[in-house]
Amino acid sequence: MNITTKILYAIISVFVATAYGLTLGGIVRKIYARVHGRYGPPVWQPFIDILQTHAKRVSISHGYMFYLGPVFRLAGGLGTYLFIPVIFGSVVFSNFSMAGDLLLVMYFIFFGQLGMALGAGEGGHPYSPIGIARGLAQMSTFEVPFALSVMALAIQYNTLNITTIVAAQQGSILNWTLFTNPLAVIAAMISLLGMNMHSPFSIVLAPQEIPIGPPIEMNSSFLATLQTNRGLFGSAKLVLFMNLYFGGAAHANIFVALAIMVVKTFLIYMFSVFVGAAFPRFRPEQSMRFFLKWPTLIGILSIILVAYF
């Protein structure tokens, strides 16, 4: 298949993923509202928000990096997404998974944050550097258990290629990493809590402490880019976790496969949402200590288990 059709397919899948991520955000707002006993905003509210932020007539900038920050963030989201096979064996949704592997994806997860750090630092508001410091520090801590569990996978499947990892989990539900290597899954799911930045790990955008952290100076279109990326990146993370630990989504019929993907990612996301609805926020140092304690130990245990037993 030539590269143009592939790019075309990639664009389609990016749009699907972004729309899905934003809808997921709307659903999550609804769920929070129900926990609060409210009716809650409509599910399509995130789309209107993006339109509204784009519809600003004026927008101020603080220099070149301020422009590039959201762009880097979106590039990180795109990079993360484009090297993950969304649906195993599908032509349209396999993106560029033949090239690149798990390490590249992990690098892209980091990349967006770093670009954002540069851009937000240019804003000059004292709260954004504080938020960046918190964000990067927390990220390097929750990357530890995630990296450990990825190493466990690499040892288990003797590869870092996501497609192969998904392929290895096909057949029966018992082939999922969830059942073949549960410790690695536990470690990774805990670090997912940090990745999704719901409380208790919402120390980056803590409105009562550093309103709202890095993007505090981002206005109109900059903010809209960030929101778009939140949709894309959110779904990319969930798809990655689905592929690595929950057997991916594979079916002869593309729509059934999409349905499987939606159900699985939704359930994965609900985990962090329910935790987030029930807990107050950690102090930064508390959250970092947390990630470096039990999740790290569990990750190391999973490696030992895979390697020697």
Added chain:
Amino acid sequence: MNKKNINNIEKEMKLANEGLSEKERTLFSDARPTPVKPLNKYLEKFLNWARAESLWILAFGTGCGAVELRPLMTARFDMFRYGIAPRPTPRQASVFVIGGYASIKTIKRIVRSYEQMQGPKFVIALGSCTINGGMYYDSYYTINRIDHYIPVDIYVAGCMPRPEALIAGFDKLKKQIKAGKCDGMNIYAENFDWYKANQKKVIKDWNMPDYNW
């Protein structure tokens, strides 16, 4: 009303920034705000719909009216249903809810936050004290009518206004936005000198840039 000819005379003039010291003046812009033309009819109509359907309040409780915003966010009168959400920073907010009387110390911050909001921006003024001073009409420290300092789109009368009244006010604001009537940003830019004169009349120690976007 002599607003018009004032700003006809000095349209090209740069801002003086007298409040700042010499070396600080270079740090701040001295550009005047300029009115922004709306886009073509149909696109603007669509964008107005989007603006009206997602209103982001600036989380700045300037007066006692802020106490009724909290019930408005909670289960009884759930404002999130209407796409209204609080936003902690003026850069991202689009609606400024003036919660009641504004003391001189607060009007300084109100002006600053209002100018930092990115237009189109809308203002809802709560309470009788923003309309004509209310029961503080003779107070030496609270301004009497807010619309001499920033343009106001909707007044919600009462002391204090009930949450239902606020929701009605938001509803009216939405209708106005969709009709394209809420142009406070451009009004502020056109009558800039008049507003500035009023603001500097009450804010005696003016130590900030004349227009801090």
Added chain:
Amino acid sequence: MEHIINRLKQKIEIESIINQRADLYFITIKEEHLELVLSYLKQQENFTHLAFLQAVDFIEDNKFQLTYMLYNYDIKVNLGIKVFIDRDKSEMVSIHKLWAHAWQYQRELKEMFGINFPGSPKVDESFVLEGWEEIPPMKREFDTLAYSEKTFYQRPGRTKNDPKKYMKEKLYKKFPQSTTVGRKDD
């Protein structure tokens, strides 16, 4: 409580004693005795809680009345200590060494009444008024209505009516005699 005041009488002369309530006394002392009386009451008679410190402006006899309201947790009695100081050279000894929060009231009094407390921390900083150029607003001669009309923009349409006439015409039309209650002192 009587013993405390008697014991205090032996130390300094008390100009007047008012027993307002069972748990509220007011005593008036001389300006120069204040610091001694306060520290004595705080340390010996453990009136340890300083509720507030405020000033009243008696412009007719050209005096400021300073009231130090103390409270004793054991006998559960408030004791207000009144000091009259001259209104022209309004200056008072600072008690920020006795109570760590007294400087707040002293800063407020400096701003609102223009009473100076030498040595009190931050006494010259502005407390609530920012960029205030008139006389201190809590002085009796400061007319807040005139200032408000001069500075702020009045919205036309605010009407006011004489309450006596209004009551007679509107409210008490049915009971004409009721408006004569308590009118002998007019």
Added chain:
Amino acid sequence: MTKQSKSKYNNFKVDRSKFPEMENGKPVIDLDSHKYTKLWQGPQHPGVTGNMAIELTINGDEIVQAKTHVGYLHRGFEKLLERRKYIQGFTIVCRICVPEPDTNEYLYSAAVEELAGIEIPKKAKWIRTLNLEMSRLASFLMWLGGQAGSLGMGVIGQWTVGMRDFWLDLFEEMTGGRIYHMYMIPGGVRKDLPEGFVERAKELIVETRKLLFDIEKALFNNAIFKSRLKGLGIIPPEMVDEYGIVGANARASGKEYDVRMNNPYLKYPELDMKMITSTGGDAFARAEVRYQEIHQTLDLISQILDKLPREGEIQAKIPNVVNWKIPTGETYVKAESTRGEHGFYVVSDGTKYPRRVFNRGASYTHAISVFEKLAINRSISDTAALLVSLQTCPPEIER
């Protein structure tokens, strides 16, 4: 106190005496040394309580100097009251503290009655007590939501403020107003209780108890909530008198001072209640004390509803208010608001207008002296929680 400071929740175990360089007890802070950052929280900041500002000097994440700026809500009440007749004054005093206006109304009316020598009828006293306790409850519910919200747990605030709304409905039945009631005029109360008020209030008490049960499970048994508040803002007992700390903040440090019991007013002597104190002195102890006081307040309300006389006068006879001259005199009346000793000092000079009306806001010292002291060496993540746990109310600080 030493126990808490040594406990494992205290997150500054390292020796911080280096930062900042101390010079005879005062920190030497040189902003040009690029060691410190000047940071403003507020007035436009979701973390501060109401419209006030905190000026922080931080070193990394740690506060080395805090300064409170108030005055954004200054209306000059004390000046306005000099221009208003006694009956006109009572309509604006309730604006002094927004979350809990009834305390101001009661104190102003009580001071005027005491100066004019008016004894209000028995039923009016009962209704006033009921009104005060209900307003305490409403304010407490708002505080509970704020304390949880300052730690990023919005759900508690949603629940409690939603429940507070139903209490505001009862206020509306009783007084006609939601937030500002203007109910206790000098000489009694304005209106009698409506039909069936007592039954509805009792139903609501049951509902509130259910909600509090949920909150206790969700909040006070929450490990993160404990770990954030334990050891935060410790007030040692010797600091209470030094800084004039009152109310729950003082009681959490072991000081037995509750105006309702020390200097009983209205019908409080006829209700059985006991002083709620704790010895922790930190934010968690304050939270627990306030949480128990919510239960105490609910209990008091149900007692009052039982003892409330059905019949009787609600208004004492007062002269024509248009020119009501109060005899010369001065008095200081105080009551227990949710934040502590709330007082009014009224001086009358025998004319129709008061000579001086001063309102002693309960959190006058909490927000400024005490906060500036407690915030030192805490992380900037804690300022919001600390401010709320001191329960500051800006409008009563600057009036």
